[in-house]
Amino acid sequence: MIKNFKLGRFFVYLFLIVAAFLSVFPFYWMFVMATRPSAAYNSIPPTLTPGDQLVENFQKVLEKIPFFGAMFNTLIMCLVVTLVVLLISSLAGFAFAKFKFPGKNILFVSILLTMIIPPQLGLIPQYYLVAKFGLLDTLFGAMVIFFLNPLGIFLMRQYISQSVSDELIEAAKLDGCSNFRIFRSIVLPIILPAFATLGIIVFTATWGEFLWQFTVLRDPDMYTIQVALSSMNTTSNVDFGMILSGVFWATIPLVIVFLMFNKLFIASITEGSVK
Amino acid sequence: MAFTRKRKYRSEATKDKISAYLYISPFFIIFAIIGLYPAIFSLYLAFQKWNGLGEMSFVGLHNFTVVLQDPIFWKSLYNTVVMGIMGTAPQIIVGIILAFILNQAYLKFKNTFRAMVFLPYITSMVAVALVFGVFFSSNDTALANYILNLFGMDSVAWKTSEWGAKIAISIMVFWRWIGYNTIIYLAGLQSIPKDLYEAARIDGASILQQLRYITIPLLKPFIVLTVFFSTVGALQLFTEPTVFLGSSAFSRTEAMTVVMYLYRDAFSLQSFGTGSATAVILLFIIVVASAINTYLTSGVRGKGKGMKS
Structure with missing residues (x-):
């Protein structure tokens, strides 16, 4: 009986270790290839230890794509989108959680319904609209469609109605606070944890966006990092060391941030989808 | 939950309504421009022949026939x-x-x-x-x-x-x-x-x-x-x-x-x-x-x- 039990645990750990290995190995392998000349890729048996071409490969990346410019563009885009979404969502969430007004339920349901529309439905007119306003190849054009975030309003409404008490707002009103003052001085400080959750969701989603930027950004100087990385793979004779070097350096900042805040990241997934 | 409030606060209730509409308006304004309008325009375009530059012309279900065939x-x-x-x-x-x-x-x-x-x-x-x-x-x-x-x-x-x-x-x-x-x-x-x-x-x-x-x-x-x-x-x-x-x-x-x-x-x-x-x-x-x-x-x-x- 006890022997069986131990055997069961052994297989549990074995399964977990294999799963963890398969999850992490591509990261390690990416690092190895980023430090090797492209020819190492053709060696048999495969190269599995780091080499000395780390700097050389990255220099090739810099020659091929505007890496730092693209990282900077992406960072600006993600920050602006995150701040705008947090502001729009918390204001609307506040209204839906704490105010009474005609049409409230219909408006709220209609916001949720907009989540069903696949983003590709509007792709062509959105492109046309952005082109018409001269926003092709601009960061604003690349980020504007991500200001829409129904999930954010939903999360904020949930959080505000649970954590901001009606009595607190009532008391502030009796003291003569305006509605916006209540939002700024009472609601905002209370919902900061929800900002962290929603901020992580929005920031990482915007960071990884591809289709829209791929459509509206044609000038390499305006590329986001995803479009820049993908542009390394468009010639038929590609340098694998260079590609994986670019991917490695674009991914490593996210991995570091994740390792620092991994509990917050994982909590943001469950809060963002399960509630 | 909304606040319970007595009759004498009615003017404040109106103020609250205005605030609420103001707070939800950014989403709906942005949605109208880059969500709803493009979606409707897409439905319209699906029945047009258009190369993105010249005139559009109505072609009925032709686009759907082309795609589905x-x-x-x-x-x-x-x-x-x-x-x-x-x-x-x-x-x-x-x-x-x-x-x-x-x-x-x-x-x-x-x-x-x-x-x-x-x-x-x-x-x-x-x-x-x-x-x-x-x-x-x-x-x-x-x-x-x-x-x-x-x-x-x-x-x-x-x-x-x-x-x-x-x-x-x-x-x-x-x-x-x-x-x-x-x-x-x-x-x-x-x-x-x-x-x-x-x-x-x-x-x-x-x-x-x-x-x-x-x-x-x-x-x-x-x-x-x-x-x-x-x-x-x-x-x-x-x-x-x-x-x-x-x-x-x-x-x-x-x-x-x-x-x-x-x-x-x-x-x-x-x-x-x-x-x-x-x-x-x-x-x-x-x-x-x-x-x-x-x-x-x-x-x-x-x-x-x-x-x-």
């Missing part, structure tokens, strides 16, 4: 469904097993394992497609082919063969999303009260019986959620195949998806009318798939309840 459209729909199933269905089974293991009380290094399994999710889809693009390169010496050869199998042309491309893309979808689904199932498992297992154990239920009669039924809402997300996500697959295939993405059909077909029509062939018709067809497919999902899962849920009682 195009074998490449049906090929891309087939590819989308096949890769969707291969990439997401195994995630449910493996995700539940992983979550079940990660939820065991005796497990050591729980947080480390959880973080490792979740790590792929933070990489972008472009990064995943590029890394797997090298792993699954068509060279004989690609790491994937080396592993196949170790097991005595022949090398595969991962980017140009019918099943090679689909399998490679499904594997990268699986790799990136498995951690996400595991985390959701784990949250589900943690919401199941421990004393249910306790009671079952006292009644002499085996681990498998516990799994069958407690875990799976109570996990159902979470499974429904991930199936819904996976279905909608799979039908919109674009980034992975496009970046994986690189220069040949829009000229080959082994892994072309519906969204790639739409993109190619609009932005390579300048045929905005058929592109919009494809978008409308995609919307229709997603709505139908979601409805079928909801129908099937509500049936399953009913069964789950029956088992409990």
